[in-house]
Amino acid sequence: MNTNKLHTAEARIREQAAAYCAANHVPGFVAGVHHAGEQFVVAHGTANVTTGAPMLEDTGFLLGSVTKVLTTTLVLQQVDRGVLDLDTPVVTYLPEFALNVPGAADKILVRHLISHTNGIDADLYFPDAKGRDALKTYVAGLASGCGTLFEPGEQLSYSNGGMIVAGRLLEVVTGLPFSELLARDIYTPVGMKDSSTSAEQAILRSTAIGHFPDPETMEARPTGMFTLPDTWGPAGGTPIGTVADLLAFGRTHLAGGVSPSGTRVLSAGSAALMQQVSYDLRSPNTPPMGLGWVRYPFGDTTVLAMSGASPGGVSILCVIPEHDLVLACFGNTPGAILLQDQLLQWLLSEHLGVPIPTLITETEQDVDLAPYAGTYRSGQLRIDVSVVDGQLEERAAYEPADASQERIFTEFAGGTTAAPPQRYVPIRPGLFAPAGYPLEAFDGYLRLLLVSYHDVRDGQARFRNGGGRMTRRA
Structure with missing residues (x-):
């Protein structure tokens, strides 16, 4: 890796982040890139406009739905250990799992939970529960409150509910609360030393909060809610980490399941399976889905990605296996996703030299609506x-x-x-x-x-x- 080239990328991202944040009322932004054995992290602005705390390189933030790749990794670890089988019905391991359509849950396989093909109609289901029984409470509520969108495997639909059921499934087969399992089997072996699983842990170190634009002035105002309820933990409600920790997790998947410290976190076969196409809707607005990872095609180059919304914030993790590159970002207003998109495309086109073809080249006028x-x-x-x-x-x-x-x-x-x-x-x-x-x-x-x-x-x-x-x- 050319060190000067990486320094150029660092300077460009620092400059672009500062300009975007100033023009779009984003209080703070933090981003990191690992490429071919070298990495950098840049931070800009403010982590919390109420306190004035600066956004630092090691400031923590809510991972949001990036957590879904961590949850999927936990499921595949149990597959590696022979505890779970992807093609076994979920009710085999979790008999209490039911939906309000009789028999519908019985058809859902473990694979469907982590490939977003389960059809569970629970994307906006927010039961409010805390503590060790939060996920148990969530699954119990599905039986009376949530139905199905489609037959398992029939369609692809981004599924918070599927990931939360997967989290409860992990609790049942391991005997550990999801938060403890995440810390033991992901954070520790990956080397995510500054990551936490609750607001109570996060308050002990530098942590960013989200903000929303004021409808009249567009100035950022702090969120009134730091995290979603504990019931949403496996889908991204509560886990908190840093850019360096996300880079370490991304590098683990780059290396076929081996962490930067050399610890085997996931088998090579399972790491590869997560990156393979599990379902392709064949529609430009929905990239093919792996297990956990979304596979964004940029011409012949695939970007494994997952973004994560939290109250007033947005994160993203991108892994580009063909170029040995990982990108991780967080911005503390929802509009920061536009900056993340700009940085990803700049890294692809300018830093890596990957041509980005035009996805939509023309429109049709005479479409029957x-x-x-x-x-x-x-x-x-x-x-x-x-x-x-x-x-x-x-x-x-x-x-x-x-x-x-x-x-x-x-x-x-x-x-x-x-x-x-x-x-x-x-x-x-x-x-x-x-x-x-x-x-x-x-x-x-x-x-x-x-x-x-x-x-x-x-x-x-x-x-x-x-x-x-x-x-x-x-």
């Missing part, structure tokens, strides 16, 4: 789709199941749960882009903003897919 109009639902989300002026117009509404879940979701969303109507222009039948965006905006991570429709029968689409999440025609 009738099959896509209608109402789509998943859990507590309703999306009404209508045809207006040759475009699709979507109105999304959050319909809380109870006051507790409304409170949690509202705090998680920064107080704003109602979105204005959004227009979409057709790219081709079944694929639409938000109006007003240049097509090149979707070449990177923001391809998730595209919306697709699937399984058209009798002139009507059965599913709408936005952000990797399915809703089903009502």
Whole structure:
């Protein structure tokens, strides 16, 4: 690795982070790159606008859904040990697992939980429970409160519920609470020395909090909720780490399951299995899914990635096996995801010389929009789709199941749960882009903003897919 080249990348990321944060009211940002045996971490700005604490290179932050790759690694460890089998029904190990559709849970295999193909309709299910029985409480609530979106293996839909059930499954087969298992079998052998599993642990060291833009001034204001409930731990609610710790975890997967210290964390076969395609929806807005990892194609180069939203913050972990590179970032407002996308594309195109082809090259004008109009639902989300002026117009509404879940979701969303109507222009039948965006905006991570429709029968689409999440025609 050319040291000067890495220094150039460090200077570029430091400069770009400072400029973006200043222009977009992002209080703080921290990023790190490991490439071919060398690495750097840069930090900018403020970790908490209330206290004025600086964002440091070793400041901790909520991992958010990056945790899902850690949870998947824990599941594969138990497969390596012969405790779990991926193609065995979950109820074999977790008999109390049930949904409100009789017999539906019986069809879900362990593999479906970690490949986002389980169909559990629980993406916005937020039971409020703490402590050792939090995940047990979550699974118990599924039986009366949550159904299915599709048959297991039929579709791909990003699944918080699947990962939380996987976390409870791990508790049952190991006899350890998820937080203790995470610390014992991931943090310790990987060398994630500054990572923690609770706010009580995080308060003992430098830790960032999230912020939301004030609707009127756009200035960042601190979140009123640091973490989601303990029930969301395995999906990303509570684990906290640093950029250096995430780089160490990414390097472990680069090295076929061997940590930077030489400890075997995962078998080479299981590490490879996580990176292989487990399901491909064959739609530009939803990259192929591995186990835990999402496989973003940039031409012939694959970026293994997972991003993570927390209350007022966003993290990302990217592993590029073909180029021995790991990128980890955190910004403490939701808009920092745009900066993360810019940095990833710059590293690919300028630092690594990877051509980034245009994902969407043209649009079609004469697309029949009738099959896509209608109402789509998943859990507590309703999306009404209508045809207006040759475009699709979507109105999304959050319909809380109870006051507790409304409170949690509202705090998680920064107080704003109602979105204005959004227009979409057709790219081709079944694929639409938000109006007003240049097509090149979707070449990177923001391809998730595209919306697709699937399984058209009798002139009507059965599913709408936005952000990797399915809703089903009502």
